[in-house]
Amino acid sequence: MIEVRDLTKAYSTTLAVDHISFTVRKGEVLGFLGPNGAGKTTTLRIITGYLLPDEGTVTVDGYDVLSQPLQVKQRIGYLPEDNPLYLEMKVREYLDFVAEARGLTGARKRDAIDRVLHLTNLEDKYRKTIETLSKGYRQRVGLAQALIHDPPILLLDEPTSGLDPTQIVEIRNLIRELGREKTVMLSTHILPEVQATTSRVIIINRGRIAASGTLDELLQKASEGEVIHLELRNPPQEVEPVLQSQPWIESFHRIAEEDGAYRWTLRGPEGKDIREDLYRLAVEQGWTLRELWRERATLEEVFLNLTTEEATA
Amino acid sequence: MRGTWTVFKKEFREFFTSPTGYIYLVVFLVLTQWLFFRGFFVIGQASVRGYFSLLPWVFLLFIPAITMRAWAEERRNGTLEILMTLPLRDPEILAGKFLAGFAFVVLSLLLTLTLPISVSLIGNLDWGQVVASYLGALFLAGAYLSIGLFASAISANQIVAFLLGAVFVFFFFLLGMDWVLATFPPGVAAVLQYFGLGYHFESIARGVLDLRDILYYLSVMAVFLYLNLRSMEVWRIGG
């Protein structure tokens, strides 16, 4: 449904998104999880056509966001971060405006407005000025706006931030309900949020995808001890016997071969960082070292930086 | 088209969701009536000429006040993200904002029609001149609006947008003034004069509608609306 390939976006001084690729499948509720500043909002803004990428492509339902932005926008319902609203408008006027901008007129418009008012439980706030509504109600107005054209895809950027616990539960129930028939991508820096709402999680950190899978898988992976990634130019028949004979390498797996280079994941003894030993080994053996990095550090670090408390605002 | 109409309605309604729009109208009317009757009684002429020759000065503050919120507030409140992720094209959005401002000016000018009407009751009024002057005022307003919108597009808040808009307009207005031109060599002065907003309005205020003046105002609008579209592209890049 959403295909993101090699997406890169830099602001004047920061590289916000760094060559990320992922797919959101039709019908799934995907959690886009990462600490503040990870690049979640930037990614969503590119998918919705609000920002242009520096590099990479985004296609939504087969339409490229750069060449066919209107097609993409028609298929997406979007709740931006911090839920911006035209505060001086009445709920009715605002939904009217959004519905018309989405091409709904006459009876279809009225039906659409009735439907989202019902869905978001806003029927009795219809005539109110948005400014006078509580934060929770405003969030529902934001959701109603995103749902007005009954889009197949829903992008929600931190949809419960700033709400109190009761409101959080309400919004999450609504998201779960919507997730039954829509493709949903939900960004959050709050761990329990993905637990409560999503089926699959992509973890983003410092503009890169750190991991993806079900939350349980990821938590498991984060606690399994560190994994070192090693990439060498040298063939396995030359490398693997040497790795085998090192007492400080507990295990290794070859995971990829690309352009004549090979990649392994390795584990050291519990609690020991074996990167330096590996470096020395490579030098000793005269191997051509292409990459050497520790995976758990990122995933664990990500989890440490996530908010695990509800309703911090 | 549909997008332009939708944005137009939203923008036009916004003028009247707070007292601001009404205050603008009242101030504009009081000011124009005062200017008019001052000229009327001092010169003792059944003419709207004096009033029209002062209109560029009134517009200098009136129109940047109309346009100052247009982009600056959307950007400050974050609603720009809503607007620009709706399935609307940039030119449609811009046209909606421009036309809403224009409609507000048309409304203001319509309310000043009491002036020529009351003059015509007292003395002989050259209606041809009046019509020409009103048309000219609309072109002048269009040019000011495009400048004011651009100022709002590049300003962080509405106060800056207002000041910047007034300064831009003032600058273009000054270019055509005799006492400014006198400080330049004649060749340069002639060129500068052509770029002056006020210079082109002088003949219009006399009731002469010249194609060259109209072309001038249309090109000012084209240039600043184009710059405004470019600003929208810059926002998409993240600037």
Ligand SMILES: Nc1ncnc2c1ncn2[C@@H]1O[C@H](COP(=O)(O)OP(=O)(O)O)[C@@H](O)[C@H]1O
């Ligand atoms: N408009 C901007 N101008 C400059 N830097 C920005 C802008 N928006 C975001 N950033 C930076 O880009 C990085 C990613 O931000 P963002 O996408 O908002 O992350 P998240 O939504 O995950 O918190 C951060 O370092 C942030 O400071």
Ligand SMILES: [Mg+2]
């Ligand atoms: Mg964010």
